[in-house]
Amino acid sequence: MEKEYRLSSDPLNVEYLIDYEKELNESQLEAVLTVDGPLLCIAGAGSGKTRTLIYRVARMVESGIPPDSIVLLTFTRKAAFQMLNRTSELVGDKIRTILGGTYHSVAYRLLRKYGSCMGLPPDFMIMDESDSSDLINLVRGEVILQHQDTRFPNKNTLKDLLSASINRGLDFEAAIKREIPQFIELSEEIIKIFSLYSEYKNKNRLLDYDDLLTTLITLLEENEEARKIVHEKFRYFLVDEYQDTNLLQAKLTRLLGEKCRNVMAVGDDFQSIYSFRGADYRNIFRFSEFFPESKIVRLEENYRSTSSILDATNCLMTHAAKSFRKTLFTERKGGEKPVIIPCSNEDQQARFVAQRILELREEGISLSEMAVLFRSGFHAYQLELELQKRKIPYQKWGGFKFLEAAHIKDILAHLRILLNPCDHISWTRVLSLIDGIGSKTIKKFLEVSGDFRNGSFLEENIGSPRSKPGLVILGQYLKKSMENLPMEPASLLNFAADYYNPLLKKKFDDYPKRMKDLDHLSVIAGKYKNLETFLTDLALEPPSNSVNGNLKAENEKEEESLVISTIHSAKGMEWNSVFIICAIEGRFPPFYSMDDPENIEEERRLMYVAMTRAKENLFISYPSNIYDHITRTVFSEPTRFLGEIGEEYFQKWNIREG
DNA sequence: GCTAAAAATGTTTTT
């Protein structure tokens, strides 16, 4: 076995190239210089949190810590990537070996490397969310056969329930009582579905998102050898956005860091916005319980926003319930007060935003320095139309994902079956595209369950005569692809597209648009040499753009464009000018959050996150009449959060048409 | 018995 033996360098002999004292303020410096031992950093919005992390990594590397013993846990791969890039500008390329990414992707990589000693098959695959849903649907079908007369929770309800119980550490019974009390009599059947689901995953070497975390936890808890190896290899941990970790992630942090104790967690309880996923901002407070000797550093000086904006956000948070009271301050005095714009309807709101964006651009603010934020993806539909009409280039973050589009899932299924013959979920997708094949025929195929990749299913004589021609063509595709394995993902994707395009044309009316998406996918595929890596990366780190936003390969040069984004996806970003749209009761906060004060707390934090993204200009607009098709009511009140802040913090623009 | 088209329904936020 190989082992690393590090001679610690004499601090007096290290020559630091960076003048840390000059570049950082006092608290930031303290956080950066505290390299050994646990450190909790409470960092307000815009307080130079990222800067602090970057300089801390630089400092560590400069003082001789091997980069490959450092683990950087961030919320998105994008954030990790950005951070490593900026660090390498400071100290050079050697930081490339830092292990960085989300909890899930880091867990994946650790399991790949060290999972075998726990009996984890080396070729396990990751299921994305839709795979899990599909699989749950499959086993749900089995159980439901015996209960045809009763109504049963649907697949997504079940999946959310399962995930909630795992991420919050509840047993199934308790979770059912809490999440879906109306189905309490069906507990037994529901639990049966879960156990079938998990059985199936084990049998087919599949891990879902939650499994990545739980399996690694089990590995570290129960396998002493693995734990030792991991503890020896990784000695420094930096965790960003700690307020958004859930029970499992907190546990994992503790397990990873319990030996070396060099764990730094950065967080802001004001910015906790993922509780729907089981995130618990109280993990910040619990951190000092895991690591009682931890030092606490607070960053409260805001370098991002003008005081006009900051004052309003501070005021908003005085209405928040229990939390660390903190008030951000800034040297950037003055600035325009945030603007409130009442609009008569969504269309007017869209036209206002588009026009104002163009005006700001005339004033010399680049499109890439502006963003439009909203609570939910669909709030921006009208705006998107308006932007397209005016030919304003934009990219949309959040909302409907590229990968969730039916045609993308379809074509990826065709690639997956090449890799894993027992991937029933993908086979189901592939087969149901063929004319004359429905659920029953598919079930028959899956029962035979052979390795059909050579096209041998044709000999099984399953399916009606009507399905025969379609199956023959599928056989040709499989044969062609299998003969060429291994092969670059891009070429395989081309084979699949050749086969799939005719089917796509039949299935969708809007096929030209969808075929374009397939081209985009093939650009992404071009960056990979290995099919497996391609598929895993797609599941773990999906391209953040939505279907309609112009999807760009990352190395392609970005055209200067406006960002429109859900608030969740805008986390950690900043722009010169920010528009918040649809700030209306019923949408933000959404009507379904109104009966629970805890939810309203989170909505308020969400508003806080949105507002603190702005450096100079902040516009908050609301259409005063929206007819909501779901509740069949008219929303007309501006969001309560504006009232909480108070008029004196705002200026108001009244729109006149013409 | 099985599929495919038509009606109904439920719709946040993300790894």
Place this chain on the structure above:
DNA sequence: CATTTTTAGC
């Protein structure tokens, strides 16, 4: 608006 359930049709 897109998925899921129902119903009609083959």
